Amino acid sequence: MLLKLLRPFAWLPLWFFHGAGIVAGWLAWAADPTYRKRLAANLRQSGLAKNDADYTRLLRSSIVQHGMAGAEMLVHWLRPAEKVAQLVIERRGWEHVDAALANPKPILFVSPHLGAIEACGIHLAMRIPRQLAALYRPPKIKALEPLMLASRDRENGLAAPANAKGVRLLLKTLKGGQTAYMLPDQAPGAGDGVWAPFFGQPAYTMTLLPKLARQFDATVLMCFAERLSWGRGYRMHIVPLPALSGEPVVDATIVNAAIEDLIARAPAQYLWSYNRYKRPAGAPKPGEENA
Template sequence: MGWIAWWTSPTWRRRLADNARRAAQFDSTIDYIRLRRSSIAEHGKGALELLAAWLRPVPVVAALVTEVKGKEHLDAALARPEPIIFVSPHLGAIEVCGVYLAHAVPRALAALYRPPKLAWLQPLMLASRDRGNARAAPANAQGVRLLLKTLKEGQSVYILPDQAPGGGDGAWAPFFGHRAYTMTLLARLARSSKATVLFCFAERRKGGRGYIMHFEPMQGSFTGDAVADATTLNQNLERLILKAPTQYLWSYNRYKTPAGAPAPESE
């Protein structure tokens, strides 16, 4: 499916190739051709695993996680009374990651979402994300209020932070060496709630042999300065993505200028 998209969609092909090239220029250990070819296949896997993650029972999906790396960070966060913000970029199996959190974390979990481009998928997505301890929160003012309420109650939230926010809701900061309009909501939530921030993702094992969950503590801290906080966020995302760069969603238009956003300064 990934290769079908590559050959039939010039826009998709160009965006994936350009973003993968940026990553290779950012990190000299990355071979661009290998990254691009592997990423195409991983995009296909990501599309095919969606319905399985959405339609299978929560315990069945959670059991597909056969190894957890950094579990000590999760255990330490759960041992503290402060709320937890789980942060996962579009890396690996994002739906499996959310289902695993809803199953493994003994707290309410509010997950921020944006409606999919294919409207018929939304009921399936919402039904999946409203299972176990999880509740779906739309990416609007109503959803933000739900996140704030959940954090105030000492529970947890799940955020995918690498989508370009609406104009006025972000700041320009480097992401793999190029400026990207980056959300500031995460930093505001973390500072107002004093929550523990944990970065995580579900890495696909080769040969369909399940997934590896990764948990990483945040490096650095949020200060209240929008640009500095956006930069700190992107640095943490880069570090996580480089653990499995072929499984990142390089086809996403990460470097666009959203409507209403200020123009970026020249790089």
């Protein structure tokens, strides 16, 4: 019922949603002090701003981009997958995808909380001739989960929840030489991560990605869909992940550095409001893993 009620609105032009997102972004900023404090603090400590004026510019742009990211979800979830895929009007680094597809090894697409996450995954699912299993964490607003699942369980896409069942599905997909899509900057539970620097501050970082890459000898490609101005669509970026070492902390550091490099391409479009530096219950303090 919810899908039927909302689907007609998804055909409004993308610029309309981005315009509405500007308003929503500032309303969220004004209404939630915790959100406001975390977004501002995370952006400040990243060191991406050259000076106070640059920080203010980045902060204001980030507030707007946060709102756009939320508003455009309706388009990504409810338009036909091919129509969403067509919103990616430019691709940089796609030659790395072609090279990976010429090899029978599975592919791990890795996209941080940057740009249009859903559009990125849908474009990949529609443009590569392999099944793509997307690992997801159920949203805090339960009513949104059916929309998310309806989006990811179509065409070549396959939704895999971030639990034991979803990981098994991911393993099966990669074992079959297919592809997977995952977010590397979600804070894992205790025992599933290690502390590694992220913009100069220790962040509890998942070990699942390097483990999967090593276990299946997968090609790992970092990616994100950059949001273009005036609702013009998105620009896809594809970058190979540097070679991993097999040592958990070193590999987590490599992954985080690769994420930082992607963020530097569109710093205002990163989800700075995410509590990336939290310590999961039961996890050791930074520097105490081997104590």
